[in-house]
Amino acid sequence: MSETTPIFGKLTLIGAGLIGSSIAHAARRANLVGEIAAYVPRPETRARAEKAGFADSLYAEIEPAVRDADCVVLATPIGTYASLAALIAPHLKQGAILTDVGSVKGVVVKDVGPHVPAGVHFIPGHPVAGTEQSGPEAGFAELFDGRWCILTPAPGTDAQALDKLKTFWRRCGGDVEIMDAEHHDLVLAITSHVPHLIAYNIVGTAADLETVTRSEVIKYSASGFRDFTRIAASDPTMWRDIFLANREAVLEMLGRFNEDLAALQRAVRWGDGDALFNLFTRTRAIRRSIIEAGQDVAAPNFGRSRTTGGRR
Amino acid sequence: MSETTPIFGKLTLIGAGLIGSSIAHAARRANLVGEIAAYVPRPETRARAEKAGFADSLYAEIEPAVRDADCVVLATPIGTYASLAALIAPHLKQGAILTDVGSVKGVVVKDVGPHVPAGVHFIPGHPVAGTEQSGPEAGFAELFDGRWCILTPAPGTDAQALDKLKTFWRRCGGDVEIMDAEHHDLVLAITSHVPHLIAYNIVGTAADLETVTRSEVIKYSASGFRDFTRIAASDPTMWRDIFLANREAVLEMLGRFNEDLAALQRAVRWGDGDALFNLFTRTRAIRRSIIEAGQDVAAPNFGRSRTTGGRR
Secondary structure (H helix, E strand, C coil): CCCCCCCEEEEEEECCCHHHHHHHHHHHHCCCEEEEEEECCCHHHHHHHHHHCCCCEEECCHHHHHCCCCEEEECCCHHHHHHHHHHHHHHCCCCCEEEECCCCCHHHHHHHHHHCCCCCEEECEEECCCCCCCCCCCCCHHHHCCCEEEECCCCCCCHHHHHHHHHHHHHCCCEEEECCHHHHHHHHHHHHHHHHHHHHHHHHHHHCCCCCCHHHHHHCHHHCHHHHHHHCCCCHHHHHHHHHHCHHHHHHHHHHHHHHHHHHHHHHHCCCHHHHHHHHHHHHHHHHHHHHCCCCCCCHHHHCCCCCCCCC | CCCCCCCEEEEEEECCCHHHHHHHHHHHHCCCEEEEEEECCCHHHHHHHHHHCCCCEEECCHHHHHCCCCEEEECCCHHHHHHHHHHHHHHCCCCCEEEECCCCCHHHHHHHHHHCCCCCEEECEEECCCCCCCCCCCCCHHHHCCCEEEECCCCCCCHHHHHHHHHHHHHCCCEEEECCHHHHHHHHHHHHHHHHHHHHHHHHHHHCCCCCCHHHHHHCHHHCHHHHHHHCCCCHHHHHHHHHHCHHHHHHHHHHHHHHHHHHHHHHHCCCHHHHHHHHHHHHHHHHHHHHCCCCCCCHHHHCCCCCCCCC
C-alpha cells in the first residue's frame, strides 16, 4: 500500500460529532477512502452534518449506511455502543473492520464483542485528541496531527486488518500505540477522566458559593479558574458515559488523588512551606516533558491571543 | 490629568519578575511614568533584567532605588513583604504611594501596614493576570489588557492618591475594582488558589503512580491532563507564599471542593448517570459567561496552534 492510495473503499461513521467529522476531514485530506458514509439518525443533526459537508452520504437507517463498508467506526457516546452493535452486526460484510473511538476500552470489548460476526475484524481504538466543542461543525482535519491513537486488539486479531487500521490512523496524522484494554483504561483514568472529573467539580463548587458571587467568579477567572472551565464545557452525555463505563479505574485514581490532596491540605493547615515548595518544584518538570514531547505548546497561557476580546 | 501625561515622575519596582517587568512595559507603552527604577538585589537576576531592558536604572540597594519615588510597587513573593517594607519605609518621600501586586491582601495589610510612615499612601493592589512563566524576560505590555486589577484601600485612604493609582492601572490596560481585603482573599481562594492547589496535586499524583509510567502520562496528556500542567508550572516560591498567606480562605474553599467531590465520587460508584449529567450540563454555562465577559478566548483548546510542534 503506497502512501497515496486509499485504504478503504467505503468508510462508515456511526455518529457525526467532533471525532467522527474530524476523521472524515483527515481521511479526505490524505485520500484515505473512496467514499464516506455516516449514520446520523436525528434529523436535526443530519441537517447540520449535511451543511458541514464532510460525508458523501448521510443515513437515517443503519442498513444502507454500513452495507458494503470496508471499515465502520463507532463514534457516538459509549453508552449507545451495545444497541448500535446489535443493529450493525447483521449487515457487516466479510472482512470488514469494525472499530470505535471511545475513551474507555474494557467496556467496548464487553458491549460490542459478543455482537461481532465471524469474519469481521473487531479492533477497539481511541484517538487521544479532542477539544471542548462538539457536533458536526466542530471537526477539523488537523485534530489528530501529532497525537496518539491507542488500539487495543484482542490476542489473535488478524494482522493484515490491524496493519490497515494502523496505517489509516498514521495517515490521519497520528501515531499508533498498541495496548491491552485494561491498561488503557487505567492510563486514561489519570490522564483524562480524573482531570475532567475534578474540573467539573471545581466549576460546580464555584457556582454554588454564597459568599462569592457568580459574577465575581467570572470576572476574576483569568487567575486560574478559567482553564478548568474549558474542560468542564465538554459534552455532558459523552462524559457521563465515560464515568459509568470506567468506574473502577476512575475510583482507584480518584482515591490516590484524594490521599495526596489530604496531605497537601494538611501542609497548608500546618504551614509546611517546604512540603509545598517541593511539590511545586517537582510538577514543573512534567510540564517541560510534555512540551518537549510535542504534546502541548510552549507559549505562555497556551498561546492564547494576548488580547482576548476583552471589554476595551 | 489628561490621557497622555505621565502619572508618576519616578516609579520604583521592587522585584523584576513577570508582573514587575510587565508593569514596566505597560507603563512605557502608555507613557505613564517619567522614569522606571527597579530594586533587584540578586546579581544574576539583575543581569537578566538589564538585558531585558525595561528599567532605566537597576539597583542592588534599596535606598537609591526608592529615593524620590512617586510610586513604589512591591512585586516579589508575598513572604518577603514584611522585611522589604521595613527596609523601604525610612526612604519613602512624603506623598508617595506604596502599593503591591500580591495575590493575597489580608496579610499585606498586616505585614506592610505597620511600617508605612505618616504621609505615605499605602494602597494594596492585585492585578488579576499572569502566565505560568516567571522572570524578567517573561513580561509583556499586554498582560493587563482587559483584565481586572483589584485595589483594597483601607477606609480613609487619600482620595487623590487612590484616583492616581486607579488611573495608572486603567492606562496599563486594566479595569479597576475596589474591594475589602478579606473579601478579596475569599474570591481569589476559589478563582485562583484552590485551582492551583488541585492542579499541583493531580500532577503530583500522576507522577507518583506505579501502574502507569511517567512516559505514558506525558504521551497521552492531550486528553485533559496537559491543561493542569500549565498551572502546575507556575513559580514555586510565589505559590508557597500564597498558600501560607491565605490559609483560612483556602481551607474553607478546599473543604467545599472536597464535599462536592465526595458526592461526585459517590455518583460514579453508584452509577448515578443523572447526577453526573446534571452537573456536566450546569458547568457549560459558566464557560460561556467567561467567554462573553472577555475573560477567555472562544476558540477550541484555547486557540492552541493546531499543530503543536509534534513529532511529525
